[in-house]
Amino acid sequence: MTTEFDVAEETAVSRWDAVLPGIRAEALDCLQSTVAVLADAAYGSGAHLALGSRWRFPTLDDSGEFAVQPSVAERIDQARDVLGMRVEPVGVALDSAHLRDEAETGPIYIVSEAYDLSWLPYARATKRYREMPHSFLLERTGREYSVVDAYYADTEWGRARPTVVRMTGAEVDSAIGGTGLAVRMTTTTKSAPIDPRTAMADNAVVARRAEPAIDAYLARARASLTRPEGIERLVLDVWHLCRERLLYGLWLGDHEAAPLVLAATQAWQQLASQSYLASRRAHRGTPPHPALIDDMGAQLYADTELMTALGASALPIPQAAGSNLEDVIRSVIAEVVGLTDRELAELTAGSPLRLLPGFDSFRLVSVVDLVEERTGAVPASDASAADLADVAGLVRLFSRGTAPVSR
Template sequence: MNASAGPLSKASDTVADPLVEAIRGIDTTALDCIQVNAAVLADARHGPGSHVELGGQLDFVPRAGPHGLLPTVEEPAADRIEPMGDLLGLVLEGGRPMMDGRALLGLLPDDGSPLYVVGDAFRMPWLPYHDHQHMDHSVLLRAVDGGARVEAVDAYDNETPYGRAEPVVCSYDFGEAAALFDGSPALPVTVRAAPPAHPSVAEALARNAEGGRRLLAGDAPERYAAAFRDHPDQQEACAALLLETWLLSRSRRLHAAWVAHHLPGSPLASAAAGRAAAWDTLAGQCYLAARRVQRGRPAPPQIHPALAELLRADAESAVRAATEYSGEAMPHVPAQVRQTVVHTVADVLGAVPETVAATDDLSRLEGFASFQMVETVERLEDAYGVEFAAEDLDAAVLRTVEGLVGLVLRTTVGAEVAHA
């Protein structure tokens, strides 16, 4: 094939490209193969961090597999697309599945903007799954060189049994690109920008708590774990459990990013990060179990009770989070405000919080510029549910941690007096 491809290094210099720049600002290891390219579209359209709204919901809704297969938390790709768009500020409209590659590529916008497509990873040569495993996988396709060539942009990032998948841009002649989608159903999804319709932090936490209470009232975690433990074919069960814990681990990592984005430096953010790390550990144990069973050895017995325990811990944390955060405001204790400011600036700049805390002039930090100042201000306004007065947004105030802390404290105290 006359195709060119190259992995995207987040540290490399390339010609500015909105999709590539968006990928560089995303933790692609926190997203699955359907979410990740929708996340790229959201950040390219609405700015860095827009994609974390996908992490607001912390849920566990397994569905029964068909014909007695094992349960799964994985939803059909077609059912996920429109709800993802609502959260991301995108109108994602799925068309009818197509098996003619030229007809599919005929839907590419003439202006070079991307078409989101869900196809078969088995047919995508930039993926390790190529010629190995059939599975739904998203990709962004766009016309280049006046339509003579097609670029495939894919931000998927994962270690697979067949090798590593990493963010990549591939370029193909039109005919070669069309051949990749011949004979295998592909779902084209048109993309338009729209106002994000995500709920407030308090609403999201309350919804998560409601699901947590339902889970704690029954034995769903134990039944789910037992289905894998008691399955007669342990090779099949361990392979399926590996995928399940991978999906749950990524969703918990994305939820932790959502909490850190909206409640930076808070105890809720710390707790969410700890749970995400525990899920990552369990996914690693399930990988070990799958390898052992393939070699005729027993799976470590602790993985099944650990799975149920983590699901219960998620539910308990969801209930506790809604109780601890009423949605009225973040804590106004100066030390807590300072911690929030430090973590917010660190997140915006991609810096270490300790470095931010020790810097007396934030403009000396790498990446600090007008856009980052605006992003910091907006994040703090969202976190505390206030709007800073225009006359208080002096550059000297915004360049120091103490200046930002004082700005928050003055504004939140004023808001409390106004509502008293």
């Protein structure tokens, strides 16, 4: 016989089970993933992707040093500013009895040390490399408690995957304690969708101002690279940036800029593998090579160029004789290369021009000259490789230049 109590218990658990499959956990850090669960539960699947709309660079941390890893406070501010969450403190001393009482009336967002949480692979570690604050939800569900953890990672001690863990009160008391953070995050009226054009323009401003911070960060990273804490910090920094860049690309969805962003993400993933290998070798006594910092710097500066270019593409596109600039560029490419109507229809904004039959640097110059002649728009003088790679890049190039003269 099913009682009212049993039905309530089943419903409370299944709502999280229904949310977790929609979380792009591979693109979230261990503080964002719990915010993502709350956002999607309230606003619908995919709402959490808005957390990726901001492109970060090294910034000053609480110690006054330039760093990459976001603090708990920064991630909570992001939940408030981007997703419109209301945040109310519950406590900083993680008293399990108090938290269980709070969990009676709704889920609690808790941050604790990852190595202390029994359901994570880090609990099996015999050595702690660093402090790792980790978030999860705690909620009373029927006779027991649900721990909801959307974290996704592969570690040397095993895999972590999004899960709901059922616990008794005694098990909660055993699993949660010490210092940390507990807040209640509640959703308000859903914020208006973030316009990619606005986000790109804002991110371009951040990118243009990032150079001093990048230089200071790299100097610090280079000075500490051969120390255990230095290489571990670098590995985690690259890991965070990998996930943030991927989340930005996922947030863009089918936007024409997404392929460029995802290409940058692949470069960060390669650097992540490189830094992790250096870390493992350092544990065996082989100092990391300083070229690792050079590669990190090159990638950060490539990011500034990408964000600046995308910000420029977010400006209003000049119109050419009543036609959209992109249409003019596409028709000129078809003329210069000799594309059929079908091939022209298949030429998307992100299609690599180098893959077109017979396309080379001479034809690229012809395309630019003809577009300038037919539109009156002058391309910007600071052309990057990305500006010349595809139709979208050429649109950016002319958008940053001089607008067409009225005729």
